[in-house]
Amino acid sequence: MLAEDFLYFIWQFQYFRADGLRTAEGETLRVIHPGYRNPDAGPDFTQARLFVGDVEWVGTVEAHVRATDWLLHRHQYDRAYDNVILHIVWSNEPAVLRRSDGSVIPTLCLSERVDLALLHRYETLLAESGAIPCAGRLGDVEPMRRMAMFDKVLLQRLERKATAVLTLLQQTGQDWEETTYQHLAMAFGFQVNAEPFGQLSRQVPLKILQKHRDSLFQLEALLFGTAGLLGHDEPDAYEAELQREYRFLAAKYQLNDTQLPPHVWKWSKLRPANFPTVRLAQFAKLLTHRESLLSMFLATDVSEHWLRFFQVTPSVYWQTHYRFGKASPKTVPILGATAAENLLINAVLPLLVAYSQYKDLPEYRERAISLLEQLPAENNRITRLWQQVAVPVRSAFDSQAAIELYKNYCLKKRCLSCQIGVNLLKK
Known part of the structure; x- marks a missing residue:
């Protein structure tokens, strides 16, 4: 039809x-x-x-x-x-x-x-069964036109993510520090556990955690306890200590009724390094920094700074454990370079663009784009699809654009809303 x-x-x-x-x-x-x-x-x-x-x-x-x-x-x-x-x-x-x-x-x-020939070209394009409908004809499109579409969808992607940050800002009563904290927490969920991380950050406000940032142990007690991940029948010595500390802090801050049900956390098909317990331990370590979270996000446009910032070493217990009570024969690796790049893309950059829009300071949007150009391209199923049809994906700028174009245009066959598809139809 x-x-x-x-x-x-x-x-x-x-x-x-x-x-x-x-x-x-x-x-x-x-x-x-x-x-x-x-x-x-x-x-x-x-x-x-x-x-x-x-x-x-x-x-x-x-x-x-x-x-x-x-x-x-x-x-x-x-x-x-x-x-x-x-x-x-x-x-x-x-x-x-x-x-x-x-x-x-x-x-x-x-x-x-x-002209019926125009209608025929349109129907032929939509009838393509490949993941990228115009894959067989991409060579007919001038590289500059293709690049223009990549630029367009990249900006659309950044603006959509920035809108989510600004919505969160409204929900936190225009509190940029709380917004940054909740936004960072969701990014630490790495999609699979983004929602429970977000729930956790809403249950334990940043102002409570800031009172205990000199004690990584107390931060872990608050986070693991509220996450519903403490409470095994036969805890090891460290978990038992966290349970006692959590009971004290939960009573102090009236958090007893805010625990998440343990089933909200997803473990299936995750590598141990991505287990929610490991990510929570890393997140707790990040919160020991004394600087304002927002000021850190706004501080630099050098990608290496952010990669070092996110690759934290958690507490001693979590250097040898992926889960409570089960010691690992090998040292648990710190957050990897790819995961740190993912956090930079999904946590830092949307916040920079949101702050740019909110304060009308275009330099922060430009900084976000500069960081994308510094980072290597993501390697996933979608970026490989584009590379298979000879579309170069050289940086995170390219890979983010490629993901956006595929998800919001190619999959939905919105070829006539795409400059590439329009160009092919005209020809």
């Missing part, structure tokens, strides 16, 4: 025969400007200009595959659509379309005015 994306494409670029244009109601039509694509709720194009008969109209344009979709979507009852000056459709099923005040909306049917 034809998608509305195709209608957006042919209207935006005016890829249809414009001679003798008439509306379904029989009036002459001349397009001065098609308008601008609206990415938000409401009509599909804004600020369009056209003549219907002898009258010039300025307003919005709505597109549907079938004329009756206007009725199905109940636009006739939505005041947001009262400014629609043209309804473009592919199939003009008989229907009189009206605004909420009862006035008739002109309709333009495009199915008889579009």
Whole structure:
């Protein structure tokens, strides 16, 4: 079935025969400007200009595959659509379309005015079964155009992540230190345990932990206890000490009813170095730093600084244990370089961009981009897909863009919202 994306494409670029244009109601039509694509709720194009008969109209344009979709979507009852000056459709099923005040909306049917070869190229592109629909034709796209799309999606990715940080800032009452702490905690969950890490950070506020940052043991007691990971029937000596300390601190700070259920933590298919116990021990060590978390995040644009910062050595117990009560025959490795790079990408950079937007300081956004360009490319299934089709992925800037393009365009087959797909369709 034809998608509305195709209608957006042919209207935006005016890829249809414009001679003798008439509306379904029989009036002459001349397009001065098609308008601008609206990415938000409401009509599909804004600020369009056209003549219907002898009258010039300025307003919005709505597109549907079938004329009756206007009725199905109940636009006739939505005041947001009262400014629609043209309804473009592919199939003009008989229907009189009206605004909420009862006035008739002109309709333009495009199915008889579009080159069938263009439609065929569009259908062929969408019919591709590969992970990247245009993989076989990427060589036809100029490298500069491909790079422009990578730049665009990279900025979209950074802005989306920054929006999540700003939402968190609202939830913390505009407290940047608490926001930084909760945001960092979720990043330490490395996707699999991001949600329980986030819950934990909300249960134990930073202001409590800061009172005990001179004692790594007390930080561990607060974090492991609230995480619901203390309480084995036969604890070893260290866990027993943590349990006693946690009971005292939980009573002091009224945390007894805030424990997470142990089942929220995921262990399956994780390497031992990624176990939540190991990550919590590393996180506790980070919180012993006396500097403000936010000031540390804003301090430097040198990636090596951040990699050293995240590669902490936890307490002695967690240098020989992956879980409570089970000593490892080998020393537990510190957080690896790849994991540290992941934290830099997913914790530091979104916060820099969010802070840039909040304070209107573009230098922090530029610093985030600079850090991405310094870091090596991520090596995962998605980046390997792009490399297999001869798209170079040389830095974290490239790999983050490649991930965003794949997840939000290729997988969803949004080829007509992608500069690469549009370029191929034009050809």
